[in-house]
Amino acid sequence: MFCIISFVxxxxxxxxxxTNRALAREALDCVLRRVTLRPCNTGFDEKMKARILxxxxxxxxxxxxLINRNFELLSWAFFILMLASSIWSVRGLxxxxxxxxxNGLNQSGFCVFxxxxxxxxxxxxxxxxxxxxxxxxxxxxQDVRLEGFPVKNPQAKDKIVMIACYHCEYSRQTYPMIVxxxxxxxxxxxxxxxxxxxxxxxxxxLGYCAYQQNPDAYWELNKLLFTTDKAILDAKTPFAPQASxxxxxxxxxxxxxxxxxLIPAMNDLGFDAEAVVACASDPQTKSAVQxxxxxxxxxxxxxxxxxxxxxxxxxxxxPYRVYAILLxxxxxxxx
Amino acid sequence: xxxxxxxxDFPMLPEGGGKKPLIYFDNACQTLRPRVVIEAIxxxxxxxxxxxxxxxxxxxxxxTRGVDQARTQVAKFLNAAKKEEIVxxxxxxxxxxxxxxxxxxxxxxxxxxxxxxxxxxxxxxxMLARRYGVGVKIVxxxxxxxxxxxxxxxxxxxxxxxxxxxxxxxxxxxxIPAAEIIKRAHRAGALVLLxxxxxxxxxxxxxxxxxVDFLALSGHxxxxxxxxxxxxxxxALLEKLEPxxxxxxxxxxxxYTSCEFLPPPEKxxxxxxxxxxxxxxxxxxxxxxxxxxxxxQKQEQALNEAISAELQTIPGLTxxxxxxxxxxAGIVSFYIEGIDHHRIALxxxxxxxxxxxxxxxxxxxxxNARQIPGSVxxxxxxxxxxxxxxxxxxxxxxxxxxx
Numbered sequence: 172m173f174c175i176i177s178f179v180x181x182x183x184x185x186x187x188x189x190t191n192r193a194l195a196r197e198a199l200d201c202v203l204r205r206v207t208l209r210p211c212n213t214g215f216d217e218k219m220k221a222r223i224l225x226x227x228x229x230x231x232x233x234x235x236x237l238i239n240r241n242f243e244l245l246s247w248a249f250f251i252l253m254l255a256s257s258i259w260s261v262r263g264l265x266x267x268x269x270x271x272x273x274n275g276l277n278q279s280g281f282c283v284f285x286x287x288x289x290x291x292x293x294x295x296x297x298x299x300x301x302x303x304x305x306x307x308x309x310x311x312x313q314d315v316r317l318e319g320f321p322v323k324n325p326q327a328k329d330k331i332v333m334i335a336c337y338h339c340e341y342s343r344q345t346y347p348m349i350v351x352x353x354x355x356x357x358x359x360x361x362x363x364x365x366x367x368x369x370x371x372x373x374x375x376x377l378g379y380c381a382y383q384q385n386p387d388a389y390w391e392l393n394k395l396l397f398t399t400d401k402a403i404l405d406a407k408t409p410f411a412p413q414a415s416x417x418x419x420x421x422x423x424x425x426x427x428x429x430x431x432x433l434i435p436a437m438n439d440l441g442f443d444a445e446a447v448v449a450c451a452s453d454p455q456t457k458s459a460v461q462x463x464x465x466x467x468x469x470x471x472x473x474x475x476x477x478x479x480x481x482x483x484x485x486x487x488x489x490p491y492r493v494y495a496i497l498l499x500x501x502x503x504x505x506x
Numbered sequence: 507x508x509x510x511x512x513x514x515d516f517p518m519l520p521e522g523g524g525k526k527p528l529i530y531f532d533n534a535c536q537t538l539r540p541r542v543v544i545e546a547i548x549x550x551x552x553x554x555x556x557x558x559x560x561x562x563x564x565x566x567x568x569x570t571r572g573v574d575q576a577r578t579q580v581a582k583f584l585n586a587a588k589k590e591e592i593v594x595x596x597x598x599x600x601x602x603x604x605x606x607x608x609x610x611x612x613x614x615x616x617x618x619x620x621x622x623x624x625x626x627x628x629x630x631x632x633m634l635a636r637r638y639g640v641g642v643k644i645v646x647x648x649x650x651x652x653x654x655x656x657x658x659x660x661x662x663x664x665x666x667x668x669x670x671x672x673x674x675x676x677x678x679x680x681x682i683p684a685a686e687i688i689k690r691a692h693r694a695g696a697l698v699l700l701x702x703x704x705x706x707x708x709x710x711x712x713x714x715x716x717x718v719d720f721l722a723l724s725g726h727x728x729x730x731x732x733x734x735x736x737x738x739x740x741x742a743l744l745e746k747l748e749p750x751x752x753x754x755x756x757x758x759x760x761x762y763t764s765c766e767f768l769p770p771p772e773k774x775x776x777x778x779x780x781x782x783x784x785x786x787x788x789x790x791x792x793x794x795x796x797x798x799x800x801x802x803q804k805q806e807q808a809l810n811e812a813i814s815a816e817l818q819t820i821p822g823l824t825x826x827x828x829x830x831x832x833x834x835a836g837i838v839s840f841y842i843e844g845i846d847h848h849r850i851a852l853x854x855x856x857x858x859x860x861x862x863x864x865x866x867x868x869x870x871x872x873x874n875a876r877q878i879p880g881s882v883x884x885x886x887x888x889x890x891x892x893x894x895x896x897x898x899x900x901x902x903x904x905x906x907x908x909x
Contacts (some may be wrong), residue, residue: 214848221849225856228908235908 172246173216174201176253194219269496271489277310291487293474294339294367309471310484316466319459321382321389322361329358329498332479334472337396337404338368341488342476346397348491349478356498356506362393365467367475373428373451374404376460380450381442388441395436403432507801513889515540515793526859529894534676534704534837534885535863536726539790543729546789550782558781559755559772569781576788577771583791584721584738585712591744593737593771594784598703599626601722601737602670604774605699606630608747615667616641618658618696622651622677622872627670627701641665650828651675653682659690666696673705673721677869678827679810679837679885681705688717697743703727707887708806708835710799713738725783730790734783737774744770751776802888806836809886809895813838816899820906826881839867839883845909847880850902854882858901860894 178198185192197215204210220242228235238245263273263282271290273282279291312332333349335342353360364375374396382389396404406429430448437444450456470477470484478485480497495503513519516538520527530538550572556565558573574589581589595601607630611617617631621644634640643661648654662669669691674681688698699720702711707728713721720743725734739747749756749767753776757765767773794802810831817823817840826839841847851864863883866873873880884898 217846217849218852221852222856224849224908225853228853228904229857232904232908239908 172243172250173219174198174205176246176249177215177219178202179253269493269501270485271487271493277484277486290489290493293341293476293487294336295474296365296367296472310473310477310486312470312479312482312484315469317361317363319463320361320363321378321386321393322359323353323390324357324359327357327359329356330361330479330481331358331494331498332361332363334363334365334467334470334475334477335397336365336367336475337374338366338401339475343397345476345478345488346393348494350394351491352494352498358498363463363467365464365472365475372457372460372464375464376451376456377428377433377447379460379463380447380453380456381437383450384447385440385442391440392437392442395440399432403429405429406432507797507805507888509805509889509891512797513891515542516889517541517544519889529858529860529890529897531884531886531890531894531898532861532863533707533887533890534679534727534867534883536732537707537729537887538889539729539731539786540793542789542793543731543786547731547782547786550785555782557778572785572788573779573781576784576791579788579791580736583711583795584706584736585714586738587714588741590770591713591738591741593739593744593774594779594787595722595735595737595774596733596780597726597735598701598722598724599735601720601735602627602699602701603630604737604750605668605670605720605722605739605747606634607750609668609697610748611638611640611667613639614641614665616643616663616665618643618645618661618666618669618671618691620644620653620671620675620682621646621875622675622869623670623672624676624701624703625868625870626703627672628871631670640667645671647680651678651680651826652828652833653680653687655683655686655690658687662690662694662696664695666691666694668697668699670699671701673700673702673711674708674835675827675869676704676837676867676883677872677881678839679704679834680827681709681833681835684718685716692717704835704837707794708799709803719743725787725790728790729793731780731783731786733780734787736787739770741770744774747774749773749776753777755779797888805888805890806886807832808892809890810834810836810838812892812895813884813886813899816896817902820903823906836886837883838885839881841878841881842906842909845906847882849909850882850905853905854898854901857904858897860898860901862898 178195178201181191181195181198185195201215224235224239227238264284266275267273267282267284270276271285272278273284274280277291279288282288317332331349331353333346335346349360352358364378366372366375378389378393381392434444434448437447472484472486474486476488478489478494480494483497485493485497492503499506514521518528518530518538550569554565554568554572556563556569558566558569560566577589577592577594580592584592586592593601593604595604611634617634617640619627619631619642631640631642635642643666645658645661646654669687671682671684671687673684684700691698697719699722700716700718702721703724704727705711706723711721718738719740721738723736725736726732751774755778756768756773756776758768759766814825814831814834817825817838820842822843823840824843826841827834831838842850847864851862854860854862863885865880867881867883886895
């Protein structure tokens with residue numbers, strides 16, 4: 172047992188030191204002898220034992236005596252610990268590969284492969300961006316009505332639903348990956364905008380109206396809103412353009428969108444921008460979007476982006492492979 | 507002897523303090539080198555790196571002069587009759603092989619050796635036995651590992667051409683009564699070769715007083731450089747010997763079919779020599795004479811007495827050789843029943859930076875015959891201190907308690 176443990180440890184140390192590399196080779200020789208049922212007669216185990224005892228004896232004779240008497244037992248204990256930690260490490264590696272976290276899907280414990288926890292960070296509902304993910308259970312699409320939300324390829328077998336916010340950096344990071352997956356694997360895609368970062372739901376209303384007017388162009392507008400600099404989106408529109416559209420803002424109301432940018436952009440995408448803007452301010456729209464917001468909240472989501480792939484929730488910006496594996500399995504690249 | 511001052515001559519020895527200062531107790535394998543030896547080597551490479559005895563230029567002349575002085579120094583060190591009796595070799599092993607290969611043996615001849623010879627003084631004779639049918643007789647030691655003159659006499663018959671014995675055993679430090687052995691061997695018409703690798707560094711050797719025929723030594727065991735050694739031989743005998751290695755610088759002249767060998771020692775020193783090493787060896791011999799063998803033996807004896815006294819209190823520990831430390835020079839070789847000798851050596855190294863030898867010390871024959879796996883050998887030299895000896899014994903006691 173001792174040879175196996177030594178081989179593993181010395182191999183790791185050998186990356187940094189030539190002395191340990193030589194010892195690792197000796198340990199390997201010893202391991203090979205043992206597994207082929209030959210005695211380990213290289214003296215390696217004796218050498219290492221002497222070194223360990225020689226170091227311990229200078230600190231505590233009692234400890235050295237205990238180690239000497241129970242050396243084989245300790246070797247076994249360390250071997251079992253090493254085996255357990257190896258299994259745990261492999262599990263962590265597998266989970267990291269498949270879920271983006273060593274601890275499992277949407278789990279925020281420390282992960283050595285993702286030490287900053289970036290794969291689980293979200294813009295909290297009602298919080299600031301970035302904010303640490305708070306582990307919550309029960310994020311689900313069950314009993315959530317998705318009718319009325321923008322949807323692409325509704326008949327496809329694989330279904331992706333994304334809750335995102337145009338102003339959330341993590342949503343911006345994730346959105347292109349999701350669009351790529353939708354196009355590559357021809358999945359269904361439902362988009363739920365939830366303004367975790369904005370003070371108003373203006374962009375939700377704008378999207379709602381745009382989708383009503385031109386469902387095809389809506390996805391281009393979505394792409395534009397996710398890729399345009401947030402500073403441009405945040406710029407306040409002076410009163411005049413609103414007035415020029417014939418609408419009269421209510422006293423004290425402030426339009427939380429840069430209409431000077433949006434109107435020409437939407438026109439370029441084939442929308443009747445003025446009609447969309449007017450629709451966004453319509454009380455009926457407000458009421459419909461409010462109902463949609465309540466429906467989104469029914470998913471129990473706690474931050475953006477939240478992506479559902481065939482019903483499984485992924486909270487936070489995951490690596491591309493995580494979404495793809497959930498869609499097509501471990502060998503997703505073969506599809 | 508001002509030990510503190512002497513220790514300063516050895517760059518590897520710690521001047522004091524430190525967490526685990528080096529304690530070098532493997533002097534029977536090779537000793538440390540004083541600065542004068544290192545400087546002699548350096549000077550050759552830095553200032554006069556050239557061939558000796560061949561070229562006519564100044565550098566060559568300087569090296570030739572240096573090698574000649576070194577030979578004279580070694581001759582003085584051994585009290586040889588003349589410097590031409592000193593043949594430079596790579597080590598004592600080569601010196602013994604030279605004699606084994608150059609003396610003319612015939613079938614029916616025999617060679618007398620001891621029962622605890624280093625492989626260097628065993629294998630060459632075994633090879634002779636295999637090649638020429640020469641007999642190899644082994645003189646058994648007394649139970650305390652000292653030399654048994656009676657057993658020697660019993661084996662010393664007219665067939666014995668050569669008595670080849672280790673002067674001081676590297677196994678246990680026991681020195682044989684060389685003068686008496688040589689007298690009896692000569693009386694029986696045998697030549698005597700002493701393997702003096704372990705004696706020359708520790709006691710004054712006077713080859714003329716001993717009347718020894720051949721004597722081999724290693725430079726690295728007497729403060730000299732590695733890869734240096736000497737074969738002393740009586741000039742008349744050296745003249746009769748056929749050279750062992752032949753080639754460049756061994757002949758005065760040659761034709762396509764014959765050659766005229768140079769007189770000793772040149773005819774035995776084939777090819778370009780290790781001039782730096784020879785110069786270093788000369789410096790080592792001078793250094794040892796300056797320190798003085800009385801002081802060396804006194805210090806070694808004090809160390810051995812201190813170590814032996816403490817070791818005898820450790821349960822299960824057996825010291826190889828006689829109980830009296832005075833009979834074991836600077837060597838304390840021991841084993842502890844049930845504890846692997848290598849483990850003890852490794853632990854001493856790890857816990858206190860004590861360097862000792864463990865194993866069978868190239869005397870496999872002795873260990874195998876007695877079915878003893880090996881021993882730990884602490885071999886001291888004059889630069890070792892009583893404090894180091896105390897650290898060694900205290901560490902060993904700790905190990906015994908733990909294992």
